[in-house]
Amino acid sequence: MNRFLLVIILVLAFGFTSVNAQDFSTHQVKKGETIEAIAKRYFVTPSEIYALNPDAKKELKPNTILIIPLSKAKKPKVVTIKELQGFQKHKTRRKETLYSLAKKYNVTEDEIKKYNKFLYADPLRKGDKLQIPIFKITEEIEAEPTKTYIVQPKEGKWRIAYKFGISVKKLEELNPEMGEVLKDGQEIIVPNIEDDEEREVDEKYSYYKVLPKEGFYRLKLKLGLEKDALEALNPGLAESGLKVGMILKIPFNEAVSVESPSRINLTDSIKDFNTKHIAVMLPFRLNRVDFQSKEDTKKSIVKDRYLDTSLDFYSGVLMAIDSLKTLGVSLHVDVYDTKNEIGEVSRIIDDNDFETVDAVIGPLTSNTFEKAASKLRRYNVPVVSPIGLNLKLYDNVFQSRPPTEKLKSTLVNYIKTDTLPSNIIIISDSKHTQVSNDLKRDFNHAKQIHSRKNKKSGDDDFFVTKEDIEEALKPGKNIVFLETKNEGFVSNVTSILASLIKTEDLSTKTEAVEITMATTNMNAAFTADGVSNEHLSKLQFFYAATSKSYNESGNNTFVKTYKKRYYTTPNSAAVKGFDLTMDVVLRIVSSEDLYMSVNNAPLTEYVENKFAYKKKLFGGYYNDTVYLVNYQDLAIVEVKQ
Structure with a gap:
């Protein structure tokens, strides 16, 4: 056995x-x-x-x-399976009946008749020669009935799982070879439920996937919804209770996403090799450049930050155009100098044919971008903003920079999903008291520490003492939020925190004190010269970012080619120009248009940037994905979510 x-x-x-x-x-x-x-x-x-x-x-x-x-x-239902193995001969004796024979040989009367057909017409008599079937009997669990389902446009795994009342994990178990991303028209296996039992995804609502160890109380803190409200929106929840992986229907909430979309490599999905037409609008302001000498031109570039940024961005655009050509993509590119003037943007659009343009990249500044987007709405031309935030999202607008609130929610949700208990501490200066209070609502057991104030003036002195922090720490894991834009305050807090980390020492009965530092608003104060990178690395400082830094020592084709052409390493503006142009054009040539690519390519990633566009209920599109990064051994690396 x-x-x-x-x-x-x-x-x-x-x-x-x-x-x-x-x-x-x-x-x-x-x-x-x-x-x-x-x-x-x-x-x-x-x-x-x-x-x-x-x-x-x-x-x-x-x-x-x-x-x-x-x-x-x-x-499951257990079914009995009988396999015919052969026959046993039997000669009927006096007083034997079909019933007694069926009981004796563990078969049914119908099975005896089936293999002795004369018994259908005549009764059983003494002396009849019968062949009794011998069966191999096994019991198996009857699988739940399933059916074939055709994937519809816009449908991903979670939508189909929600529709048929199962988890994404269960859907993947039913379809082990379905792939990471579902395609329109793909055939998959789903539970065979009645049509009226299928649930529809209503775009007026958001949907949330239940995480491990989440109960109604934690969902109330995270989503602001009482148990009764969740049960009213999700019939059957009261009977089943919360289960890991369950998808809940909740009121519309832009900050809530069911799950991270799957990354697509669009270079493998090119299907349209017709010439595409794009336009690039940047504030070169060439009318202000002094071309009298090489030195004068250099000075003009250095003095004009719009020109400087535009040239860097455009260098990345040119690199992308070359890379696209090697992929067989044919492009017609128009480049316009907006001069950072609203009137100039209007003139450019009025004087040129934009009806045939597949997409516009730029302008850079918010006011000129809004003018371009509003004028190009009549042609339904998508306009992609490289760096703009809080834009007016017309239905043809693509905001490629993730919203600020996405950075905070990603960081906070990542900490909330950590199954290991942590002691949360929030340190802030007077200008970030509201941020501290908001975090306190997210982590109601957190301790708040505020920077000390000058006793005479009452002004913020931007410092805390070692004792302030030491009192709030606990043995084990501590996560410290630092919310400030003051370089001196960052230096003060990080040096104290680094000094308070302790390793376990049994001989002195010292308990380990682990400290990890985070911030919801990464800014220049954390990278200033007065802040020690060694302290940041020791604290495994982590934060959410709109982009990640490429590894200069890595084997990056773009970086190598850029250095060879321009004799310098590409900065963030150059990389954004490359990444954004690659993404916009590859989306166009792999889908019907840029709008349809939102469904067909849920997540793309290039050198430093990734794009996962989400549509506002009434309006345009915004990038809904960010990176989580942290300091490790003096390097900044991506944290896998």
């Missing part, structure tokens, strides 16, 4: 309260079967089978008996 099976039987026999005989079934492995197929059949996961059958990880042999945990979602 399989030793593990013996252990299970003993556990059942001794009556452990957490296990009973109805929690398990058995399955005899057939030749060619896989764990994935068996798991799918019994509506469990491969990991659940491996947990009870560890030897199956090494080799799955035919005729092996597996312990199968029954699906907790729904008690």
